[in-house]
Amino acid sequence: MPKFPVAKFPGGVYAITPETADTEHLLMQVEAALAGGVAAVQYRDKSDDVARRHEQASELVALCRQFNVPLIVNDDLRLADLCDADGVHLGRDDSNLREARIILGRDKLVGASCYQSLELALAAQAAGADYVAFGSFFPSPTKPAAGRASLDLLRNATPLIHVPLVAIGGITLANAPQLLDAGADSLAVLSALFDAPDIRASAHDLNQLFEAEPEE
Numbered sequence: 001m002p003k004f005p006v007a008k009f010p011g012g013v014y015a016i017t018p019e020t021a022d023t024e025h026l027l028m029q030v031e032a033a034l035a036g037g038v039a040a041v042q043y044r045d046k047s048d049d050v051a052r053r054h055e056q057a058s059e060l061v062a063l064c065r066q067f068n069v070p071l072i073v074n075d076d077l078r079l080a081d082l083c084d085a086d087g088v089h090l091g092r093d094d095s096n097l098r099e100a101r102i103i104l105g106r107d108k109l110v111g112a113s114c115y116q117s118l119e120l121a122l123a124a125q126a127a128g129a130d131y132v133a134f135g136s137f138f139p140s141p142t143k144p145a146a147g148r149a150s151l152d153l154l155r156n157a158t159p160l161i162h163v164p165l166v167a168i169g170g171i172t173l174a175n176a177p178q179l180l181d182a183g184a185d186s187l188a189v190l191s192a193l194f195d196a197p198d199i200r201a202s203a204h205d206l207n208q209l210f211e212a213e214p215e216e
Contacts, residue, residue, distance in 0.1 A: 009109055009131040010088070011162045012039030013206045016142075016168075016190040027063060029194055034067040036203025037144070042089055042188070044074040057083040072109055080104065085122050087111065087130070092120075097127040099208045111166070116149040121161050129163060133188060136169025137179060140192050151182040156182035172203055180209060 015038040020026050024196045030041060041064050043057050057073055061083050064071040070086035075078050078097040087109025089102050100110045111123035115196040121132040134153055136146035146169060157165055167179040170190035176187055189206060196202035 009111065009114075010039040011164050011185040012187075012210050013037065013193075013203060014040045014042060014117060014166060014168075014186045014188040015203070016042045016044050016074075016188055017060070018190060018194045019047065020031075021047075021052060023052070023059060025164070026056060027059055027201055028062060031063060031194055032199035033203045034064065034069055036200040037207035038069065038203050039186070039207075040070050040072060042072045042074050043085070044190075046075075053079060054083060057085060061085050070109060072111065076165065080101055080108075086125055089113070089133070097124060098128055101128050116147050116153060117156055118153060118160070123155055125161055125163055131164040131166055132157075132161060133166035133168050135167060135188070137167055138170030138172075140168075140170040151178060154179065154182035154184055173202075173209075176206065176209055 010131055016035045017026060017030060024144055041060065043051050043060050045056065047053065056077055061071045062211060072087040072089050073085045074089045075091060075094050076090050077100050083102055089111040090097060090100060091113040097112060104110065109130045111133060112129045114124060114132045114134055115119040124132050134149045139148050154165060154167065164185035166186040166188050167184040167185055171187050171189050174190045179187060187206065191201060193202050
């Protein structure tokens with residue numbers, strides 16, 4: 001099965017998976033999101049169940065390749081390498097970007113969480129990140145204590161950061177347009193997607209925001 005042809009991070013709707021021990025249900029959820037048009041998927045699981053995480057990541061890699069969509073592993077560089085994922089997303093306390101690039105190679109995606117810091121984003125860009133993520137922009141049920149990022153952060157980053165800007169944190173169909181207007185290239189979404197009664201429809205509706213014609 002062919003790998004995702006990595007040239008750059010695709011932007012668009014970036015689906016962040018919910019944590020669950022039910023692998024079959026997880027795969028059904030992600031398949032619905034893929035059918036709805038998400039552009040990338042991040043596997044996020046903070047559990048200590050190494051076997052489960054390896055199984056789920058490997059299954060998701062295979063599923064996403066059926067849709068020609070990259071599967072990116074959150075935080076775990078070793079897991080990303082072992083399951084031949086299309087990339088890794090690193091936070092402040094994870095393996096550094098240069099190490100990830102050495103281990104995964106030039107054809108894989110390496111993303112970085114930059115929280116509310118333009119300085120971190122500039123450093124990540126200089127270290128070779130393929131995209132940078134800012135947040136949390138709105139109250140997030142996944143990370144209720146997360147610091148809040150402002151729309152001005154996106155506006156200020158746009159002329160300085162030349163890789164895609166990902167917005168994360170409490171994003172919904174209602175508040176997403178203001179993030180795109182401020183300069184976000186991608187919207188990382190978990191609850192608004194996977195807690196929706198119809199995941200495919202939710203993914204489709206979010207995806208339509210990127211396909212809308214710009215106003216004159």
